[in-house]
Amino acid sequence: MFSPVQTRRTFEEAAEQIADKVRTGQLRTGDRLPGERSLAAQMEISRPTLREAVKVLVEAGVLEVRRGPGGGMFVATNVVPVELVRQRSSLRLGEVAQVLEARRLVEPRVAQLAAVRATDDDFAAMQRSIDLMRELVAEGYTPEDEDRFLQIDVMFHLALARAAGNQTVETLMRMLIRELEIARDMAMHHPLVPEWTIEIHRRTMEAVRRGDVAEVEHVMDEHLGQLERAYEEESNRALVRPLPDFLLPLTARQAPAAS
Structure with a gap:
């Protein structure tokens, strides 16, 4: 009944697909959606990302989620507010922008703290995630492997957070990474280059291992910039305007004025 989502505003298009099927009578009040x-x-x-779409439709009264035996996602009405998706999309895209901004504010500092505190066990965990990525590519990487690849990517970033040696920081990064799953989906229809991700993780780990906090910042700047650019291209909007100089990518910061 449903087709692959083609744009990068994935949860919006997913919500639109479901809403359109309600509008056209393909889904009727009381119908149960697939699991x-x-x-x-x-x-x-x-x-x-699907949960984000369902959240939009539940809040609008289009769907209801029932728990327990016989539960699932059900159509609650055959009337869909005309401006539903358009109104919500602006809000949710703004929330994604805030998550990306928070990541730029937090994760480079976390990585720099790891450069001071990381242990051999931390490096072993980071290396393990890199090795798993390499194995996945060596086995003949296909688009069906993207979810697994991104799960391993999360493993690397959590290992990096643990290496900072601060439980509160690790908890904060776990929360941020969960929120980033939506932003990640926005980038997925850009060609995913597993080799690039593997290499940027290797460079990050090596900079952390050397304790080179300046190099850590440069590598993290490159790493974070990929997702930020994908967001800007697909949403056709800048992350934040105006953006403080200290949150700008390193390459975009103004050079000091000559004395």
């Missing part, structure tokens, strides 16, 4: 795993697979989006 979360099945529906996400049909749309070729992540389950967290």
Whole structure:
């Protein structure tokens, strides 16, 4: 019934697909949608992104989620507010921008703290995630492997957070990474280059291992910039205007005025 989501505003298009089927009578009041795993697979989006779409539609009264035996996602009405998706999309895209801004504010400092505190066990955990990525590529990487690849990517970033040696920082990064899953989906229809990700992780780990906090910042700047650029291209908006100089990518910061 549902088709792959093609744009990078994935949760918006997912919500639009469901809403359109209600508007056209393909889905009627009381109809049960496919299970979360099945529906996400049909749309070729992540389950967290599907949850964002469902959240929009539940808040608008289009869907209801029932718990317990016989539960699931059900159509609650055959009337869909005309401006539903348009109004919500602006809000949610703004929230994604805030998550990306928070990441730029937090993660480079976390990586620099790891450069001071990381242990051999921390480096072993980072290396393990890099090795798993390499194994996935060596086995013949296909688009179906993207979810697994991104799960391993999360493993690397959590290992980096643990290496900072601060439980509160690790908890903060876990929360931030969960929020980033939506932003990640926005970048996924840009060609994913596993080799680039592997290399940027290797360079990050080596900079941390050397304790080179300046190099850590440069590598993290490059790493974070990829997702930020994808967001700007697909949403057709800048992350934040105006952006303080200390949050700008290093390459965009103004050079000091000559004395």
